[in-house]
Amino acid sequence: MKSKIIGIVISSFLVALLLTSLAMPGLVQAMGMGQTAQTNFCGDNDQNSSGFQSGKQMTQEQIRERIMEMCQIGLQRRLFGPIEYDNGTVTGFFIKFNFNESTGTITNYSVRYGNEMLRVFDNIEVSDFTAKNVKVVGSIFVASDETHRIIAHNNPTALLHVMTNSSAEISIAIPEDFKIEQINSNNTCLDTIYRITKDDFVGAIGISNGTASFEENEEGTYLHVSGNDTHLFFRMRPYFQETGLSMHAHLMNAVIEGRICAEIRVMVHNGDAIYDAQIYDHRYTLRIVSAVQNRVTLQVASEQHEGRLFLFVLDNDTINVSNQLRVKLDGNDVVRANSMSEILNATGTSTSDARYYGFEIDGLQYLLVYVPHFSEHTIEISSLSASSGIPLTWIAVAVIGIGAVVIAAAVLVKGGRKQ
Incomplete structure (x- = not known):
């Protein structure tokens, strides 16, 4: 070779x-x-990351420019957008906040709410966190040290992850004009779930491996979380001029209930592909295998036995919905569910119980795929008009692990057999 x-x-x-x-x-x-x-330096677990794929030979600068170009196109299509970090300020179309690298503190975490930015958290403090690695890659912001990690996604869900690998205290200051309440859920991953609302804004805070408590004083309302190996996430219901609020509400509830374990946003443009992956249940993992026009393939895995839903968000150029969709699980055709209710309440443990259901919101295709049991599986989504295409290899945009953030977006390796 x-x-x-x-x-x-x-x-x-x-x-x-x-x-x-x-x-x-x-x-x-x-x-x-x-x-x-x-x-592919993403390793075995691509969760909560951003990736770029191309079959072209590119220099490091060309890759950076292409990623930025595709993020801008993704922003136009409301999939995700580029994110910038300058002197402690994180700026994106969907999220904006300040970050103190010395203390690991987030202040003024604001999200896209219609035509305005809405401040959801006054500050988020993580104990004993001094960020040693701070990176902005594709549509995500990452800050980490050996035992802490913060990941923010610049997409319509404004997803924020806070994770620790040791004993830690997380304190969240919530503005006084927001209402926050604990809700009951059948979620087997999250210990505690809170709904946070203001007018038409709806968000949720999920906590795994952590004990939560409230504190109210003259300065405001605080949510304190303590634990070991704690996972905390915040997700909002996307809000664009009241478009698709009912469907988004169903999806939000499915995340809260633990039915949706991951959300993957994929865009293919002129032979290149980019994705933004976010995991809601850390017991499940995914890896994007390939993405070409009218075909997306990924592998999912877990040691859990319960069936779960995967949510795909795609634009029309990636999957042409004017043609009949085909979804396969491990090479077997998956039956289309008859309604949103059927897919959200899908049950069963055999391969024949797998289901999918798709719908459109504001020009984007939302596709739910129910995987009825787990070990390791391959999901393939395609249009019946899909060409065979040449499988491309993922170039890792971000490798995210506790204690290390490795940027490999500038790596291209071409191999061939020596004659």
Whole structure:
């Protein structure tokens, strides 16, 4: 095998490994990594990340420009948008806030609410958090150290994740004009769920492996969370001039109830693809395998046995809904549900119980796929007019792990058999 490596920005270990593989081509294969691992540094778990895919050879600068261009197109289609970070200020169309790297504190977390930005949290403090890695990649903001991680998604859900790998205290200050209340749920992953509202705004805070308590004083209302290996997320119901509020309400409730375990936003444009993945139940993982026009394939896995829903959000250029859709689970055709109610309440544990249901909101295609049981599965979504296409390899835009954020967006490896 002959490998050509163009423009690498990656950890010193992987640099050494790749350089060694040039001198000893069989080494990477012998270590079980293979060519795919050289081009995909997302590892086994792409959860809460952003990725870019292209079959073209590009320089590092060309990749950056293309990612920015595609994020701008994604913004026009209301899928996701580019995000900027400058001197402690995080700015996107859907989210905006300030971040203190020394204390790991978020202040003035604001979200897109119609034509305005609405401040949802005055501040979010995480104990003993000094951000050592702060990155903005594609549509996400990431800050982390060895035991803490904050991830914010610049998309219509304004999703915010706070995760710890040790004992930690999380304190959230909520503006006085918001109402927050604990709600009962059948969610088996989250210990506590709160609904936060103001006028037509609806959001939810989900907490796993943490004990929550309220404090009210002259300064306002505080939600305190303490625990080990705590996962906390905030998600809002997208709000665009009252478009699709009923459907968005159903989806929001399905997230709260733990029915939807992940949401994946994918866009294909001129042969390139970009995605924004967000996990609501950390016990489930996903990996985007490939995305070409009219076909998206991913792998999902979990040690849990309960069936779960995956939500895909796609634009018309990615999946042409004027043609008949086909959804497959492990190569078997999935039956279309007759209604939103049927898919949201789907049950069963055999492959024949798998279902899907699609609908449109404001020019975007929303597709729910019910996977009835778990180990590891492949989901394929395609239009019957889809061409065979050439499977492309994902170039990792972000590798997110506790204690490390590795940016590999500038890596392209092309392999071929030496004649």
